[in-house]
Amino acid sequence: MEQLIQQLVNGISLGSIYALIALGYTMVYGIVKLINFAHGDVFMVGAFIGFYSITVLHLGFFPALLISMVACAIFGVLIERIAYKPLRNATRIAALITAIGVSLFIEYGTIYIRGAQPEAYPSNIVPLKSLEIFGVKISGQSILILAVSLCLMIILQFIVHKTKIGKAMRAVSHDQDAAKLMGINVNNTISATFAIGSALAGAAGVVFGMYYTKIEPLMGIIPGLKAFVAAVLGGIGIIPGAMAGGLLLGVIEALVSAAGGSLFRDAVAFVVLILILIFRPAGLFGKNVREKV
Amino acid sequence: MLKVNDINVYYGNIHALKGVSLDINQGEIVTLIGANGAGKSTLLKTLSGLLKPKTGEIVFEGEHVAGKVPQLIVKRGISQVPEGRRVFANMSVEENLELGAFLRKDKKGIQEDFEKIYQLFPRLLERKKQLSGTLSGGEQQMLAMGRALMARPRLLLLDEPSMGLAPLLVKTIFQIIEEINKTGTTILLVEQNANMALSIADRAYVIETGKIVASGLAEELSASDQIRKAYLGGH
Numbered sequence: 001m002e003q004l005i006q007q008l009v010n011g012i013s014l015g016s017i018y019a020l021i022a023l024g025y026t027m028v029y030g031i032v033k034l035i036n037f038a039h040g041d042v043f044m045v046g047a048f049i050g051f052y053s054i055t056v057l058h059l060g061f062f063p064a065l066l067i068s069m070v071a072c073a074i075f076g077v078l079i080e081r082i083a084y085k086p087l088r089n090a091t092r093i094a095a096l097i098t099a100i101g102v103s104l105f106i107e108y109g110t111i112y113i114r115g116a117q118p119e120a121y122p123s124n125i126v127p128l129k130s131l132e133i134f135g136v137k138i139s140g141q142s143i144l145i146l147a148v149s150l151c152l153m154i155i156l157q158f159i160v161h162k163t164k165i166g167k168a169m170r171a172v173s174h175d176q177d178a179a180k181l182m183g184i185n186v187n188n189t190i191s192a193t194f195a196i197g198s199a200l201a202g203a204a205g206v207v208f209g210m211y212y213t214k215i216e217p218l219m220g221i222i223p224g225l226k227a228f229v230a231a232v233l234g235g236i237g238i239i240p241g242a243m244a245g246g247l248l249l250g251v252i253e254a255l256v257s258a259a260g261g262s263l264f265r266d267a268v269a270f271v272v273l274i275l276i277l278i279f280r281p282a283g284l285f286g287k288n289v290r291e292k293v
Numbered sequence: 294m295l296k297v298n299d300i301n302v303y304y305g306n307i308h309a310l311k312g313v314s315l316d317i318n319q320g321e322i323v324t325l326i327g328a329n330g331a332g333k334s335t336l337l338k339t340l341s342g343l344l345k346p347k348t349g350e351i352v353f354e355g356e357h358v359a360g361k362v363p364q365l366i367v368k369r370g371i372s373q374v375p376e377g378r379r380v381f382a383n384m385s386v387e388e389n390l391e392l393g394a395f396l397r398k399d400k401k402g403i404q405e406d407f408e409k410i411y412q413l414f415p416r417l418l419e420r421k422k423q424l425s426g427t428l429s430g431g432e433q434q435m436l437a438m439g440r441a442l443m444a445r446p447r448l449l450l451l452d453e454p455s456m457g458l459a460p461l462l463v464k465t466i467f468q469i470i471e472e473i474n475k476t477g478t479t480i481l482l483v484e485q486n487a488n489m490a491l492s493i494a495d496r497a498y499v500i501e502t503g504k505i506v507a508s509g510l511a512e513e514l515s516a517s518d519q520i521r522k523a524y525l526g527g528h
């Protein structure tokens with residue numbers, strides 16, 4: 001039983017990382033209907049920026065987290081302006097292929113700049129104490145991840161529902177022309193969406209580094225794909241769906257591991273993807289309506 | 294107030310507006326009538342900056358606005374209630390109205406306008422927190438109008454506000470349009486329901502396949518045989 005709860009806690013920690021990445025996928029999809037396959041690589045870049053902030057600039061965890069988020073926000077906006085904006089009226093498949101190209105460019109660009117060798121993340125920079133609740137030991141890392149993710153998600157909800165830019169984002173994702181008629185600058189709103197989604201991915205990269213203590217240039221691929229599955233699981237384009245989908249996927253993975261299927265762990269996400277596409281293609285939070293043409 | 298001079302608008306190689314010119318004076322209700330596909334919505338979209346004319350000019354209060362971005366046009370005082378209402382269905386009535394005031398900074402003025410709009414459309418007040426996608430067609434039309442008014446426009450463009458509404462509701466909507474006009478907002482009303490539109494308008498233009506084919510005082514047009522045959526269902 002304690003074993004099980006332990007795994008559940010691990011699953012939630014991992015899941016909240018998936019959730020942070022999935023939010024970027026889902027927000028960008030919601031507004032430009034593009035699966036930004038380079039999103040996992042923004043997560044990787046975030047992990048490295050956090051790493052260098054700590055090891056080279058000797059910053060603490062929170063300043064490093066903040067720098068990584070800001071840098072990734074800028075990086076995300078650049079990707080959007082340079083690679084995706086010129087294709088906004090192109091076919092979806094053209095944009096998708098471009099996204100895959102951007103992804104490869106970032107991965108191999110990083111390897112070209114700093115080499116392919118992994119780094120050991122300095123996870124001891126925050127004095128973390130583990131907690132024991134009813135005999136279940138929760139590691140300091142887990143608590144940190146949960147706390148950071150929870151805060152970011154609350155901030156995100158606040159931005160999306162209470163601020164002007166958040167309302168503009170929702171308006172543009174619902175109806176671009178109607179949003180323009182309100183005087184909303186659609187280009188800036190799309191950029192803001194990329195900025196926020198990328199900042200969350202950057203944060204996810206830093207906490208991922210703290211948790212797994214190893215980072216490398218291709219580290220974004222698998223978590224990126226899983227976060228994509230999480231976004232689809234929750235209903236792509238739906239923000240609470242991405243949060244729930246991420247957590248659920250993390251927990252499912254942890255439980256499968258606990259049941260002795262740890263070799264099977266990475267495949268679970270894709271089984272989930274196939275099941276959801278067969279039985280509930282709009283996702284758990286999505287309405288099963290056909291898309292307007 | 295608004296002067297449209299010989300504009301040509303294309304969708305790719307479809308020539309949708311062919312040398313359209315029209316004038317709107319301060320304080321008027323002008324209606325643009327025409328059959329489905331004549332180019333009415335295209336004209337309104339061009340006025341709002343969603344489409345750029347290939348040639349021709351649009352002058353609003355002395356400023357050339359053809360081809361300017363929608364933001365600037367809203368800022369200058371032209372708002373549109375688009376065809377099919379296009380309310381933000383995923384947001385509440387109140388949030389829709391807030392978005393109408395997106396470019397405004399005068400908090401106090403915005404608050405006053407909220408009250409004015411709730412007075413004009415008491416239904417919206419009752420449903421303030423409701424998701425706008427759950428409103429009836431008539432309520433959505435009211436919301437789309439209220440939302441456009443939140444920008445405090447001097448010229449309001451209305452694209453087929455009566456579309457899909459029950460006759461009684463159409464009457465209410467037209468009364469409200471007149472009321473809005475009386476408070477000083479100039480109106481360009483696009484309609485297929487020519488009878489109703491001509492009954493409240495000062496002047497009218499008739500558009501056919503992208504060209505203005507007739508114009509004049511609303512009463513004169515309602516009396517003209519040709520117009521009656523084509524748009525008012527005979528006799």
Ligand SMILES: Nc1ncnc2c1ncn2[C@@H]1O[C@H](COP(=O)(O)OP(=O)(O)O)[C@@H](O)[C@H]1O
Pocket residue numbers: 304307309327328329330331332333334335336
């Ligand atoms: N997005 C578009 N692409 C191509 N053609 C269009 C588009 N929108 C409208 N049209 C064409 O332009 C003409 C005028 O359309 P529209 O302005 O919507 O007419 P109305 O509002 O008077 O019914 C029609 O022939 C229509 O088929």
Ligand SMILES: [Mg+2]
Pocket residue numbers: 330333334335376
């Ligand atoms: Mg139309």
